[in-house]
Amino acid sequence: MNNNGEIIRLLKEKEDFxxxxxxxxxxxxxxxxxxxxxxxxxxxxxxxxxxPAKGYKLLxxxxxxxxxxxxxxxxxxxxxxxxxxxFDTINSxxxxxxxxxxxxxxxxxxxxxxxxxxxxxxxxxxxxxxxxKNLYMSIILRPAILPRDAAILTLMTAVACASAIKRISSxxxxxxxPNDLMVSDRKLGGILTEIKADMDRIFHAVIxxxxxxxxxxxxxxxxxxxxxxSIKNETGNVLSRTKVAVEILREMDKWYSxxxxxxxxxxxxxxxxxxxxxxxxxxVTVGNNVFTGIAGTIDEEGMLMxxxxxxxxxxxxxxxxxxxx
Amino acid sequence: MNNNGEIIRLLKEKEDFxxxxxxxxxxxxxxxxxxxxxxxxxxxxxxxxxxPAKGYKLLxxxxxxxxxxxxxxxxxxxxxxxxxxxFDTINSxxxxxxxxxxxxxxxxxxxxxxxxxxxxxxxxxxxxxxxxKNLYMSIILRPAILPRDAAILTLMTAVACASAIKRISSxxxxxxxPNDLMVSDRKLGGILTEIKADMDRIFHAVIxxxxxxxxxxxxxxxxxxxxxxSIKNETGNVLSRTKVAVEILREMDKWYSxxxxxxxxxxxxxxxxxxxxxxxxxxVTVGNNVFTGIAGTIDEEGMLMxxxxxxxxxxxxxxxxxxxx
Numbered sequence: 128m129n130n131n132g133e134i135i136r137l138l139k140e141k142e143d144f145x146x147x148x149x150x151x152x153x154x155x156x157x158x159x160x161x162x163x164x165x166x167x168x169x170x171x172x173x174x175x176x177x178x179p180a181k182g183y184k185l186l187x188x189x190x191x192x193x194x195x196x197x198x199x200x201x202x203x204x205x206x207x208x209x210x211x212x213x214f215d216t217i218n219s220x221x222x223x224x225x226x227x228x229x230x231x232x233x234x235x236x237x238x239x240x241x242x243x244x245x246x247x248x249x250x251x252x253x254x255x256x257x258x259x260k261n262l263y264m265s266i267i268l269r270p271a272i273l274p275r276d277a278a279i280l281t282l283m284t285a286v287a288c289a290s291a292i293k294r295i296s297s298x299x300x301x302x303x304x305p306n307d308l309m310v311s312d313r314k315l316g317g318i319l320t321e322i323k324a325d326m327d328r329i330f331h332a333v334i335x336x337x338x339x340x341x342x343x344x345x346x347x348x349x350x351x352x353x354x355x356x357s358i359k360n361e362t363g364n365v366l367s368r369t370k371v372a373v374e375i376l377r378e379m380d381k382w383y384s385x386x387x388x389x390x391x392x393x394x395x396x397x398x399x400x401x402x403x404x405x406x407x408x409x410x411v412t413v414g415n416n417v418f419t420g421i422a423g424t425i426d427e428e429g430m431l432m433x434x435x436x437x438x439x440x441x442x443x444x445x446x447x448x449x450x451x452x
Numbered sequence: 453m454n455n456n457g458e459i460i461r462l463l464k465e466k467e468d469f470x471x472x473x474x475x476x477x478x479x480x481x482x483x484x485x486x487x488x489x490x491x492x493x494x495x496x497x498x499x500x501x502x503x504p505a506k507g508y509k510l511l512x513x514x515x516x517x518x519x520x521x522x523x524x525x526x527x528x529x530x531x532x533x534x535x536x537x538x539f540d541t542i543n544s545x546x547x548x549x550x551x552x553x554x555x556x557x558x559x560x561x562x563x564x565x566x567x568x569x570x571x572x573x574x575x576x577x578x579x580x581x582x583x584x585k586n587l588y589m590s591i592i593l594r595p596a597i598l599p600r601d602a603a604i605l606t607l608m609t610a611v612a613c614a615s616a617i618k619r620i621s622s623x624x625x626x627x628x629x630p631n632d633l634m635v636s637d638r639k640l641g642g643i644l645t646e647i648k649a650d651m652d653r654i655f656h657a658v659i660x661x662x663x664x665x666x667x668x669x670x671x672x673x674x675x676x677x678x679x680x681x682s683i684k685n686e687t688g689n690v691l692s693r694t695k696v697a698v699e700i701l702r703e704m705d706k707w708y709s710x711x712x713x714x715x716x717x718x719x720x721x722x723x724x725x726x727x728x729x730x731x732x733x734x735x736v737t738v739g740n741n742v743f744t745g746i747a748g749t750i751d752e753e754g755m756l757m758x759x760x761x762x763x764x765x766x767x768x769x770x771x772x773x774x775x776x777x
Contacts, residue, residue: 271739306651323550326630
């Protein structure tokens with residue numbers, strides 16, 4: 128099934144030359160098949176030294192490898208990532224995922240792209256999506272929840288992403304309601320949830336995840352420099368996009384299964400712990416209306432309870448939040 | 453643009469022979485063009501007598517005529533019905549409308565079919581859709597409302613349909629929450645709302661309307677005979693489907709413009725007046741859960757406030773309601 132990913136794993140485990148015979152034996156394929164797969168991996172960006180006497184040695188891996196992502200999550204009987212589809216360049220992973228969902232692709236299907244030409248954020252805004260720098264990933268979900276509970280999918284994904292980033296980097300990632308991943312008041316990533324539904328059921332949802340990983344300050348247009356950042360920008364180090372993707376998929380799988388088995392409450396509790404919004408003075412823009420107040424908790428449907436200056440609360444289901452200093 | 457509809461109007465207004473020359477003159481087309489259009493109308497089911505000396509006389513119209521629907525609503529600068537697409541037979545007008553909406557068809561586009569092979573109701577249930585009997589119609593809407601307010605579109609359509617049916621028949625049509633049109637505790641019609649949305653916006657909604665018009669008891673399978681009815685079944689008279697469609701489109705246009713200009717409140721007020729649910733003892737099934745109580749009002753998001761035996765209220769966003777006697 129996924130011999131390419133297994134060959135990479137064998138090469139990585141050995142950290143030195145490994146003979147073609149040993150790999151053929153372990154994977155139960157012929158030596159000719161090993162050689163064929165080594166060449167496929169070279170085309171995919173792996174630098175592999177070959178020596179007639181010693182075998183093969185992995186010198187360098189691409190920083191985004193679908194083979195490694197597949198291999199890392201296979202055999203764990205996860206829902207998330209049971210099917211992974213990769214594009215070098217795509218218009219928008221979310222648009223593609225909505226189309227594939229319409230065609231019947233299953234719960235947990237992942238679409239990843241190395242670059243997006245029409246990357247999108249909330250309200251039709253552009254999402255900066257240059258090649259080779261960041262993670263652009265969409266997940267097809269088919270949860271048995273009511274359409275009016277769809278916002279929990281955004282909260283769940285924010286929890287999964289913030290937890291994943293905290294675990295594999297030193298970054299204190301937090302969540303700004305409703306859909307931003309933040310560090311030191313700058314945007315590190317965003318989540319875009321789209322659904323097709325009737326009033327009883329969600330037919331399918333697509334959760335888009337964009338995380339700035341190795342984006343440098345020089346890659347950012349001036350207008351977003353002040354408000355955006357990346358993992359590399361914060362830590363000074365390049366991080367493997369494969370590693371970030373795998374960690375997010377594992378966290379997504381964990382939280383999705385919590386949602387399906389235990390409902391919304393555990394997600395909201397974790398979200399509140401990871402939030403940088405709650406308790407802060409904020410300005411919220413909803414269409415043409417602007418509200419200023421203190422961001423209270425979120426309710427069980429993910430709505431922000433904004434405490435207005437007259438001490439009444441306003442429930443807000445969607446809007447742009449600016450944290451006031 | 454719509455000379456076919458105009459020719460029908462001239463024939464109907466005259467109620468006798470009208471000369472080809474007079475029609476050609478009124479419509480500013482040639483007599484040959486009049487003759488051509490008369491033949492098109494004959495193919496569409498109109499019986500038109502032609503006399504070399506006296507001209508043309510309309511003897512019989514089909515009971516569902518897109519030409520007449522178009523002509524009846526043209527020039528009123530309505531949103532609803534600005535584009536009308538007709539199919540003799542289709543799988544489902546809602547499925548078709550969702551596809552056309554995806555392709556960019558505008559706010560107010562109507563899809564009507566004479567028969568559906570895969571007519572659908574809530575929760576994947578079948579909707580009885582034989583040829584030539586009923587109204588099967590879907591409307592594409594693109595309202596600037598929040599996704600969590602989508603249920604108002606179902607309520608609005610129920611108000612429009614119940615009002616239209618009451619005006620053109622003697623039937624005291626009422627509304628059973630959330631989506632049924634009723635008369636004497638039997639189902640006369642249903643509404644199925646589907647949306648594509650993100651958390652900020654509805655990209656498009658499709659409202660499916662199915663009304664049993666000339667369906668006879670013999671057309672109904674046994675399992676629905678006890679709970680379904682039709683306009684003909686109630687009044688004993690065949691009613692023109694064209695007339696029902698035109699009246700519903702006019703009411704939809706009126707209430708849609710009220711929604712866009714004045715918000716949800718007027719719709720909910722009218723809905724409450726037309727409801728047969730409020731104040732009744734009901735059993736509500738939501739997935740695997742069953743609640744029994746008194747149906748209270750609906751809130752501003754269209755949720756049913758069910759008063760439980762312990763006098764607390766439960767908010768219900770979707771479910772099957774059975775009115776207890």
